[in-house]
Amino acid sequence: MTGLYTADQVRAAEAVVLARTPEGALMQRAATGLATVCLRLAGRAVGLRVTLLVGAGNNGGDALWAGAILARRGAAVTALLLDPDRAHPAGLAALRRAGARVVTAPDAAGSDRADLVLDGITGIGGRGGLRPTAAAAVADAVAGPGLLVAVDVPSGVDADTGAVPGEAFPAQHTVTFGAVKPGLVVGEGRGYAGVVHLVDLGLELGAPSARRFGDPDVAARLPDPGAGDDKYSRGVVGVHAGSATYPGAAVLCTGAALRTRPGLVRYAGTAAEGVRAAWPEAIVTDGRPADAGRVQAWVVGPGAGTDDEARSVLAEVLATELPVLVDADALTLLAASPELAHDRSAPTVLTPHDREFTRFGWELGGDRVGAARSAARDLGVTVLLKGDATVVAGPDGTTFVNGTGTPWLATAGTGDVLSGVVGALLATGLDATEAAAAGAHLHGRAGQLAAAGGPLIASDLLRHLPTAVHLTTGRGGGLGGSGA
Numbered sequence: 481m482t483g484l485y486t487a488d489q490v491r492a493a494e495a496v497v498l499a500r501t502p503e504g505a506l507m508q509r510a511a512t513g514l515a516t517v518c519l520r521l522a523g524r525a526v527g528l529r530v531t532l533l534v535g536a537g538n539n540g541g542d543a544l545w546a547g548a549i550l551a552r553r554g555a556a557v558t559a560l561l562l563d564p565d566r567a568h569p570a571g572l573a574a575l576r577r578a579g580a581r582v583v584t585a586p587d588a589a590g591s592d593r594a595d596l597v598l599d600g601i602t603g604i605g606g607r608g609g610l611r612p613t614a615a616a617a618v619a620d621a622v623a624g625p626g627l628l629v630a631v632d633v634p635s636g637v638d639a640d641t642g643a644v645p646g647e648a649f650p651a652q653h654t655v656t657f658g659a660v661k662p663g664l665v666v667g668e669g670r671g672y673a674g675v676v677h678l679v680d681l682g683l684e685l686g687a688p689s690a691r692r693f694g695d696p697d698v699a700a701r702l703p704d705p706g707a708g709d710d711k712y713s714r715g716v717v718g719v720h721a722g723s724a725t726y727p728g729a730a731v732l733c734t735g736a737a738l739r740t741r742p743g744l745v746r747y748a749g750t751a752a753e754g755v756r757a758a759w760p761e762a763i764v765t766d767g768r769p770a771d772a773g774r775v776q777a778w779v780v781g782p783g784a785g786t787d788d789e790a791r792s793v794l795a796e797v798l799a800t801e802l803p804v805l806v807d808a809d810a811l812t813l814l815a816a817s818p819e820l821a822h823d824r825s826a827p828t829v830l831t832p833h834d835r836e837f838t839r840f841g842w843e844l845g846g847d848r849v850g851a852a853r854s855a856a857r858d859l860g861v862t863v864l865l866k867g868d869a870t871v872v873a874g875p876d877g878t879t880f881v882n883g884t885g886t887p888w889l890a891t892a893g894t895g896d897v898l899s900g901v902v903g904a905l906l907a908t909g910l911d912a913t914e915a916a917a918a919g920a921h922l923h924g925r926a927g928q929l930a931a932a933g934g935p936l937i938a939s940d941l942l943r944h945l946p947t948a949v950h951l952t953t954g955r956g957g958g959l960g961g962s963g964a
């Protein structure tokens with residue numbers, strides 16, 4: 481599990497260490513870690529041409545100290561001071577002692593021939609898009625041949641939210657200090673951070689602002705069946721999706737539920753014939769959810785339409801005391817009647833993409849974590865806000881940012897698969913917010929596996945789900961078989 485910490489949380493933890501270590505010691509730790517990653521990425525120091533973009537704060541200080549280390553190892557370092565009078569004094573002195581060049585004219589920065597450019601313009605103290613001089617220096621760096629490495633946070637990216645309100649440094653790698661900040665892994669900022677390397681500063685951090693599951697975290701939530709288990713004890717999930725005209729969503733959603741290894745999947749809806757043909761393992765009725773038999777969780781909505789019948793099914797399912805996942809068409813219906821979800825005693829999970837999210841009247845700006853959190857609180861539900869980094873927020877504020885996936889998932893039907901996966905996890909009795917986060921993780925892993933073989937279609941995810949579960953658990957406890 482990776483904890484994500486805001487700038488204020490990192491500053492508070494740093495203050496404790498700063499108070500009990502000699503002046504400059506923490507920055508030395510940061511700069512040493514930064515230089516070590518740079519050397520690893522570059523593969524050499526002697527003759528390496530390095531350009532430092534140096535802002536007025538401690539982020540620039542980190543870059544200067546790291547530049548001094550690289551220069552002492554034989555690199556040809558040039559520091560461009562963007563605010564010469566306010567450059568970190570001790571860092572600047574160290575850099576000069578190490579024999580590096582210091583310039584103030586942008587065209588003397590050497591970005592056009594650098595092997596490596598270090599962005600030390602702003603870190604967690606940055607506000608708003610880059611100012612014009614800094615933006616021009618970044619544009620030169622981007623046009624040049626050097627590897628682009630951001631110090632702590634790509635300048636111009638909001639460390640807490642990932643918002644990028646103007647120009648920013650498009651890093652290939654970000655070397656971040658003390659803790660991973662949310663803005664490196666979510667929203668637009670994620671696209672600017674590249675590969676994130678964490679340098680441990682020995683900070684004592686409390687509860688994170690948000691979390692990201694790794695494979696072992698998901699494994700811990702997917703127990704293999706034991707000797708005493710039967711199909712009912714392992715969770716029964718109900719699916720209401722699709723229609724006679726559009727059975728696809730029902731087939732994908734039911735298949736995904738099956739492949740996420742609950743004990744049993746029941747289907748109720750007008751796509752019964754298609755589901756029966758595709759999945760003999762499912763128990764299928766063409767009636768309403770009440771006709772399906774007992775389940776431990778419902779998935780409702782993918783491809784199910786928005787007519788009166790669909791609305792009455794949604795109301796029926798939400799009136800139960802079972803966990804319910806509301807997706808797609810059912811989200812459109814719920815947005816018009818949010819009171820249906822408001823007073824539920826059992827968990828409700830909504831899985832909107834951006835357009836479905838805004839249908840509820842919720843605003844979606846550059847802060848996706850904040851938006852999902854306030855929506856979850858507003859309706860007392862878990863919100864899984866889809867995207868390249870899906871955000872999951874629970875009604876109590878518990879938040880996850882997903883770390884798996886591939887842009888190839890941006891294709892029709894993959895959302896139906898996600899609903900089935902999360903529904904199956906809900907039926908196992910997993911906490912709803914954790915089920916949504918674990919489901920997003922598995923779905924993304926299946927997408928990565930499917931995309932390794934070329935462009936994917938949604939049914940490919942079904943074939944790869946058992947392997948995704950297997951990879952995640954490392955136990956091979958999937959459904960067995962590899963056919964869809």
Ligand SMILES: NC(=O)C1=CN([C@@H]2O[C@H](COP(=O)(O)OP(=O)(O)OC[C@H]3O[C@@H](n4cnc5c(N)ncnc54)[C@H](O)[C@@H]3O)[C@@H](O)[C@H]2O)[C@@H](O)CC1
Nearest residue numbers: 507536537538539602603604605606607608609610611632
């Ligand atoms: N507190 C500490 O001892 C440590 C701090 N560290 C570094 O210190 C950074 C935080 O330092 P600071 O609080 O000094 O802040 P920063 O250095 O992140 O940024 C503040 C400076 O950038 C300028 N600035 C803000 N927005 C700008 C924009 N849009 N365009 C151009 N310039 C802008 C401000 O005028 C200010 O001078 C961290 O990100 C990390 O890199 C690390 O060295 C670890 C130890």
Ligand SMILES: Nc1ncnc2c1ncn2[C@@H]1O[C@H](COP(=O)(O)OP(=O)(O)O)[C@@H](O)[C@H]1O
Nearest residue numbers: 833866867868886887889890892893894895896
């Ligand atoms: N650019 C992207 N990168 C990674 N994942 C994406 C991207 N775009 C969409 N996805 C994922 O693909 C799925 C699409 O779901 P959705 O829009 O509901 O599709 P559908 O309704 O066609 O099934 C979601 O899980 C979403 O997170």
Ligand SMILES: [K+]
Nearest residue numbers: 599602633635
């Ligand atoms: K930076």
